[in-house]
Every structure is written in structure tokens, then in C-alpha cells.
Amino acid sequence: MSLADLPDAIDLSHHLSVVARARRVSPLKSLQKYFGKSGIIQLGGGLPNPTYFPFVSLSAEVMVPESFTISPQPSSFEWLWKFLGKEVPYGKTTGISIPKYPTAPDDLNLARALQYTPAIAQPQLQAFMTRFVREVYQPAYANYAVLVNMGNTDGWNKALTTLCDPGSGVLVEEWTYASAMAAMIPCGVSPVPVRMDAQGMRDDSLRVVLEGWDEVQRGMSRPRVLYLVPVGQNPCGSTMTAERKRRIYDVCVDFDVVIVEDDPYYFLQMGAYVPREDRPSSSPLCGEEARYIASLVPSFLKYDYQGRVIRLDSFSKTIAPGSRLGWFTCHPVFAERLERQGETTxxxxxxxxxxxxxxxxxxxxxxxxxxxxxxxxxxxxxRRDFFLDCLAEEFHLRITPASGGVWGGTDVYTATAKRGEKPGVMFSFVPPTAGMFVWMTLHVENHARFSAENQEPLEMELWTRLAEAGVLFCPGWMFAYDGFVDAPDGTVGSSNTPGGHFRVSFSNAELGDLRRAVEIFARVLGEFFAEE
Structure with missing residues (x-):
């Protein structure tokens, strides 16, 4: 379907916060539209002269797009091991260079790139992002806007202050990204939890929360913003299906809610984990471009015919976090207000x-x-498969269906000790289908010193022992909505979930270190549960 066949976004300007409505074009930035005008003598802005920029050119050696195979085989993994062990540096590379001054008017050049610029992307990047959104995400309305930002953390902070006033709430999954909640609290905005299952936020629970909203009991108006990480959910690692996204979008239409889709792990979709003994020797993926894109779960944008999704994309997980570069795809009214914010921040x-x-x-x-x-x-x-294979070497793993909770609707791996005589499950997890993390539930209820009052101290005691032994996990309490605020009784109650939790990243450590980490984890965990 072409853009000409799609509707425009509906009017959503009533969602703007008081601060966002009050923003004006920065007086100095309003001059910039004239800076590139042919023949104009620019004496208005305080722009340094590029002659005095000390950078004559910027050059780099970069890897080629085909550096990684799309048909994983043992030989590929051996290459990766050598790569991470620094034995084979990079494989094939190519050189790139950016001159200070352009040869042709539209050439990328440092005189422009390093100068003061508007709060939008350089033209070449803007064109690339626009094409990428159109062909990969395929928004369901015509007049969407694409606006650069400094990564998803910056994007969420700007979206938060553009949409939310102090005293309001944001709908979140009961376990959610800690920094997103940390950004809300100083702004006087409260996370409002919604139940999860193995696909992330549940649409039926979302409807129940919104339909039954009591402003007197809650002390605030019904939330009009929803924040979620739908692919490689942080911290749980789940991925939301297309049908679930459609249903959540429909609920948000019914209750006039704006969705902030924070999706940095979108291209780290990896499918279900298959134990090593059942894994085929090779597992080809869709090599042809259109088939590959079609194999990915769609973005909320594909169902957004009203413009109520603000999608956050980032180059942090696909190129480098230090690039501090990402972008919004959103309603043009939101994009204009976000641009005004960028001008003065x-x-x-x-x-x-x-x-x-x-x-x-x-x-x-x-x-x-x-x-x-x-x-x-x-x-x-x-990497995920290697880490989980290491767990299978150190623990007895048994697969059992989950009856409910955040893993409802999927199979759970429960771990018991391979060594020693201590019975009982020590931890459980569901293999992530995308992202960088394994979310573990610690079964501290099987520890001799367990009581309802000390489950969190036991979690942190184990966390400390692991850190002192040389392995650092992320403690789970950071990702609980009620690690920040107390919700009314009967809402979700993630703090009442038995045991503790760890979020474990398999994304960065060298493979040998990953194996050693699992060995240390097994030893420390065995000692911990063996105590009387």
C-alpha cells in the first residue's frame, strides 16, 4: 500500500503536557532556516569558522556487512570465539573517509557536520531513517515524522516530558526497564503496573486497569501514556506477538492512550532456544531481504492508523552505544514539540x-x-545458546509448563544441582526469544533460612556472594514497579512474588568468561542452598 492510500494521523494535540505546549521555537534556532540559503551573508548566528576546526578529515576502518554469517554453523561459532579472543581481529574491512569540505554541495563534510545545526538529523541520515521506517516498519498512516535523538534513553526522557504532567501516571509492565521508571519519579509521574505473561503486557489486564480506574482511590487521572519494551523485553526477554500488539493497540484506541514503543532489541530476535542435543548442525535464516523483514514480528507502527505510537529506535545495539544516536517515529505534532525541546536541551x-x-x-x-x-x-x-548450554552442563534442567504469572503460556526451565544431595529447585528461567538477557527466578523459598520477611535479603545475600566470587549479575528488584512506588492493594503485587530475581546478560563477556561465570554461579549457588 502506498502512502497516498493511507490516512493521515488524527488530532492528538490534547496529549501534550503543559510544558510541551509552552515551548516556543528557540529564537536563535529560528535563524537556521536561512543559513543554507544561496548567496546569503551570514552575520546573525555565533557560528565558529570551520577554518579553525582542527579536523581536516575523519577516517575509519569498518567491517563489511557480510562479516557475520546468516546460517549459523559450528565453524561460524569457532570464528566468533577467535574473534572475541582477539586471535582474528576483524575479518574483511573497508576504509571510509569524511573530508572537511565538500566536493559537491550535497556531500557529507565536517565543516557542516561539526557546526551548530538544527535539532534534526543531517540530510543524509534523515533520508536513510525515513526509507528504513517506510520499508521495515510500514506505518499505517501517511504523515508520520522521523526525528533524530541521542538514543532511546534520551528519546524516552523527551517523550515523557512531552506527554506527562506531574501527578500523572504511565502504564508499564509489572517488570520493566529500571531507568525508564527512574526517569518518571523526579517528574512526579508514577508507574502504573499491568500484568504480564510470556508475551509481555496482557491486553485483557490492560483493559481491566483502564475500565476500572478510580481517580479517588488512585489519586490521579486515568493514565494516557503506555510504555513498554515489546521485543527482548527488559528484563524478562519475552517478545510480543503481532496479535497481542493488535489487541493492545485496540485497547489504547478505546481509552485514548499513547504508546511509547521502546524497541532497541528489535533486530536481536532469535527465536526459541533448542537444547544442544536437539539442535541441527546448521540453521539457515531468511537470507533474502524482504523475507528477512517479513520474518520479524511487526512493530506497533504497522497497526497504528491514528498516530498514537511513538517508536524509539537506536543504533546503540546495532552499531555502537557510544554513537548516542537514535530516532523517533511518531505523529507530526509530537515530532514538532520534541524538536522544540531538542533546540534548548x-x-x-x-x-x-x-x-x-x-x-x-x-x-x-x-x-x-x-x-x-x-x-x-x-x-x-x-551467544544465548552458548550461555544456556553452559547452564545445562552445570545444572539438571527440567522443562515444565508455566501455569500463570509472567511466564504463563510457555515452558519454564527449572534447575536443580548436579552435585551434592540438596534437593529442590534452585532457580528457574524461560529462554529469551530476543535481546541480551536471561531473567532468573531464585527459589529462595527452598533455602533453610527462608521466611516471608527475608526473601529479599536472601536475594541480595546471594548477589553479594556472587559479586565477591567474581561474577556480577543485576539484582531483580531494580525492575519491579514497586521498587519505586507502592501501588494500591490488589493491583499486581510483583513484590509478593516468591523468591528473588537476577537479570543476567550474555551479550558482552567473552565466551570463556561466560563459561567460567556459570561454573562460579553453580559453586556459589550450591554452597548457598546447602546451608542449614
Missing amino acids: TQAPCGFSQALVIKLLTEWRYEGYIRWLQGLGVEYRQ
Whole structure:
């Protein structure tokens, strides 16, 4: 379907916060529309002269898009092991260079990239992001806008202050990204939990929360913003299906809710974990571009015919976190207000980062970036499989169906000791289907010193022992909505879930270190549960 066949977004300007409504075009930034006008003598802005920029050119060696296979095989994983062990540095590379001054008017150049610029992307990056959104996410309305930001953390903070006033609430999954909640609290905004299952937020629970909202009991108006991480959910690692997204979107239409789709792990979709003994020797993915894109679970944008989704994308997980570069896709009214905010806060993202990423994407082209993303997903899938294989070597893992809770509707792996005589489940988990994390439930109720009052101290005691033994996990309490605020009785009650939790990342450590970490975890856990 072409853009001409799609509707425009509906009017959602009533969702703007008091602060967002009050923003005006920055007086100095309003001059910038004239800076590129042919023949104009620019004496209005306080722009440094690029002659005095000390950078004559910017060069880098970059990997080629085909650096990673899209058909994982044992030989591929051996290459990865050598790569991470620094034995094989990079494979094939190509050089890129950005000059200080352009040869042609539209050439990428440092004189422009390193200058003060509007709070929008460089033209080449804007064109790339616009095409990428159109072809990969396929929004269901015509006049969506794409606006650069400094990554998803910056994007969420800007969206939060654009949509929320002090005293309001934001609907979140009962376990959710800790920094997102930490950003709300100083703004006087409260996280409002909604029950989860193995696909993330439940649409039926969302409807119950919104239908039964009591402003007197809750002390605030019904929330009009929903925040979630739908792919590789942080911390639980779940992925929301297309049908669940449709139903959640329909609920948000019924109750006039704006969805903030924070989706940094979108291209790290890796499918179900298969134990090593059942795994085929090779597992080819969709190599052809259109088939690959079709294999990914759709974004909320594909169902957004009203413009009520603000999607946050980032280059942090696909190129480098230090690039501090990402973008919004959203309603044009929201984009205009977000741009006004950027003018007086972050301005534009770093010119060095934009220049390097633009040059990289220009070298790779759209098709090359898609190929890079395919290979990247395979690499993280192999990392996940390796880590879970290590757990299977150190523990007896048994698969049991979950009867409910955040893992309802899927199979749970429960772990018992391979060594010693201590019975009982020590921890359980569901293999993530995307992202970078394994979410573990600790069964401290099987510890001799367990009581209802000391389950959280037991979690932190074990966490401390592991850290002192040389392995650092992320304690689970950070991701609980009520780690920040107390919700009324009967809402969700994640703090009443038995046991503790760890979020364990398999994304960064070298493979040998991952194996050693699991060995240490098994030893410390065995000692912990053996205590009387």
C-alpha cells in the first residue's frame, strides 16, 4: 500500500503536557532556516569558522556487512570465539573517509557536520531513517515524522516530558526497564503496573486497569501514556506477538492512550532456544531481504492508523552505544514539540557520531545494513545458546509448563544441582526469544533460612556472594514497579512474588568468561542452598 492510500494521523494535540505546549521555537534556532540559503551573508548566528576546526578529515576502518554469517554453523561459532579472543581481529574491512569540505554541495563534510545545526538529523541520515521506517516498519498512516535523538534513553526522557504532567501516571509492565521508571519519579509521574505473561503486557489486564480506574482511590487521572519494551523485553526477554500488539493497540484506541514503543532489541530476535542435543548442525535464516523483514514480528507502527505510537529506535545495539544516536517515529505534532525541546536541551546529536554513522551507512547502503542486522541476530542467538548450554552442563534442567504469572503460556526451565544431595529447585528461567538477557527466578523459598520477611535479603545475600566470587549479575528488584512506588492493594503485587530475581546478560563477556561465570554461579549457588 502506498502512502497516498493511507490516512493521515488524527488530532492528538490534547496529549501534550503543559510544558510541551509552552515551548516556543528557540529564537536563535529560528535563524537556521536561512543559513543554507544561496548567496546569503551570514552575520546573525555565533557560528565558529570551520577554518579553525582542527579536523581536516575523519577516517575509519569498518567491517563489511557480510562479516557475520546468516546460517549459523559450528565453524561460524569457532570464528566468533577467535574473534572475541582477539586471535582474528576483524575479518574483511573497508576504509571510509569524511573530508572537511565538500566536493559537491550535497556531500557529507565536517565543516557542516561539526557546526551548530538544527535539532534534526543531517540530510543524509534523515533520508536513510525515513526509507528504513517506510520499508521495515510500514506505518499505517501517511504523515508520520522521523526525528533524530541521542538514543532511546534520551528519546524516552523527551517523550515523557512531552506527554506527562506531574501527578500523572504511565502504564508499564509489572517488570520493566529500571531507568525508564527512574526517569518518571523526579517528574512526579508514577508507574502504573499491568500484568504480564510470556508475551509481555496482557491486553485483557490492560483493559481491566483502564475500565476500572478510580481517580479517588488512585489519586490521579486515568493514565494516557503506555510504555513498554515489546521485543527482548527488559528484563524478562519475552517478545510480543503481532496479535497481542493488535489487541493492545485496540485497547489504547478505546481509552485514548499513547504508546511509547521502546524497541532497541528489535533486530536481536532469535527465536526459541533448542537444547544442544536437539539442535541441527546448521540453521539457515531468511537470507533474502524482504523475507528477512517479513520474518520479524511487526512493530506497533504497522497497526497504528491514528498516530498514537511513538517508536524509539537506536543504533546503540546495532552499531555502537557510544554513537548516542537514535530516532523517533511518531505523529507530526509530537515530532514538532520534541524538536522544540531538542533546540534548548541536547540540540542535535554529536556531529562526529552522525558523520561516522552516515558514512558507514552510505558505504553499506540500505541493503548492506539489512544484511548486517541479519548477521547480528545470528551472533546474539549463538551467544544465548552458548550461555544456556553452559547452564545445562552445570545444572539438571527440567522443562515444565508455566501455569500463570509472567511466564504463563510457555515452558519454564527449572534447575536443580548436579552435585551434592540438596534437593529442590534452585532457580528457574524461560529462554529469551530476543535481546541480551536471561531473567532468573531464585527459589529462595527452598533455602533453610527462608521466611516471608527475608526473601529479599536472601536475594541480595546471594548477589553479594556472587559479586565477591567474581561474577556480577543485576539484582531483580531494580525492575519491579514497586521498587519505586507502592501501588494500591490488589493491583499486581510483583513484590509478593516468591523468591528473588537476577537479570543476567550474555551479550558482552567473552565466551570463556561466560563459561567460567556459570561454573562460579553453580559453586556459589550450591554452597548457598546447602546451608542449614
